[in-house]
Amino acid sequence: MLVFLTGIVFAAAQDPTPTYKSDLSHLQEQIKSLEHVIPTGRAGSMTAPARIEWPPILAKLDDPPESLIQIFATAIPQTACRSLLDREGRSSISSEMKASNTPDWFNNLPSSV
Structure with a gap:
């Protein structure tokens, strides 16, 4: 029984880094896909919104x-x-x-x- 519980503790204590790195990479990809709509504050980095002439x-x-x-x-x-x-x-x-x-x-x- 002690060996079984020790195995569970070691399994639960594994390093979560691989999952974290995978999640971080996924988040970076999502942010990269939104880069064109995120203002940077630099002059000329974004085009001015078009003036809308509503009927x-x-x-x-x-x-x-x-x-x-x-x-x-x-x-x-x-x-x-x-x-x-x-x-x-x-x-x-x-x-x-x-x-x-x-x-x-x-x-x-x-x-x-």
């Missing part, structure tokens, strides 16, 4: 429900979000939709939206 009709609308915002936040790809912030991008998306060429992400939205 005047939007000023008259109420804020959408939180549940709808969450659906769109997870359903719309980042490339489409960037296009929506750009006047030419919005125009392009609008033209495509008017021509009945809807993107897959739009077609995959829940029917309740």
Whole structure:
């Protein structure tokens, strides 16, 4: 019995460094993938955000429900979000939709939206 308990103690006391190093490497990879959106404080390291010119009709609308915002936040790809912030991008998306060429992400939205 004593040998069994000693074995358990030694197994539990093993160095967790390999797991730690693996977790650290994974964290470093995640941070590296986000590097382009993290401000560094250096002049010229980030482009200024584009000035958004919203159509005047939007000023008259109420804020959408939180549940709808969450659906769109997870359903719309980042490339489409960037296009929506750009006047030419919005125009392009609008033209495509008017021509009945809807993107897959739009077609995959829940029917309740």
